[in-house]
Amino acid sequence: MASEFMRARLSPELEQALRPIMTLREFPKGTTLYRHGAAASGLYLVEEGAVRVLLPTSDSQSQLLEVAGAGAILGLSESLSGGNYRVTAQADEPTTAVFIARKDFVQLLDGRHELCMQVVRLLSESLHGLYHRFRSVSAHPGRPRRRALNEKLN
Numbered sequence: 001m002a003s004e005f006m007r008a009r010l011s012p013e014l015e016q017a018l019r020p021i022m023t024l025r026e027f028p029k030g031t032t033l034y035r036h037g038a039a040a041s042g043l044y045l046v047e048e049g050a051v052r053v054l055l056p057t058s059d060s061q062s063q064l065l066e067v068a069g070a071g072a073i074l075g076l077s078e079s080l081s082g083g084n085y086r087v088t089a090q091a092d093e094p095t096t097a098v099f100i101a102r103k104d105f106v107q108l109l110d111g112r113h114e115l116c117m118q119v120v121r122l123l124s125e126s127l128h129g130l131y132h133r134f135r136s137v138s139a140h141p142g143r144p145r146r147r148a149l150n151e152k153l154n
Helices: 004-009 012-021 076-081 102-109 113-138 146-153
Strands: 022-027 032-034 042-048 051-056 062-068 088-091 095-101
Touching (some): 012 022, 012 113, 042 076, 076 102, 102 113
Antiparallel strands (some): 022 095, 032 088, 051 062
């Protein structure tokens, strides 16, 4: 069920363990997979298509954070924390994704240390991706220089 890219990210053991709790879903273009602020119901593994990940801004608008393609894992941290989704995920084109309910995912990990460590690795990869994205945004030539910002604050 999982794409080749996902197999590269999910270990065979984790993929095999997840298989019984996976549900394949199809999303037409423009369909919201989940909305910012909603209780995290589970995570999504994008099989085919593309998902726009939108970050809410202070003026009730949304800013495009990324377009997640095949192999992307969405909602993992929220599903583990049990909190609300921090972003909105919306199909940018017809998209097929595997859904794993939070309750089933957490139950699967309970007491299975080797699977937990694999999930920690996935979270770490996600965090490193965010660091890279932040560095890219910070290095944007249109960004004000630090000295100019400090001069405005003084």
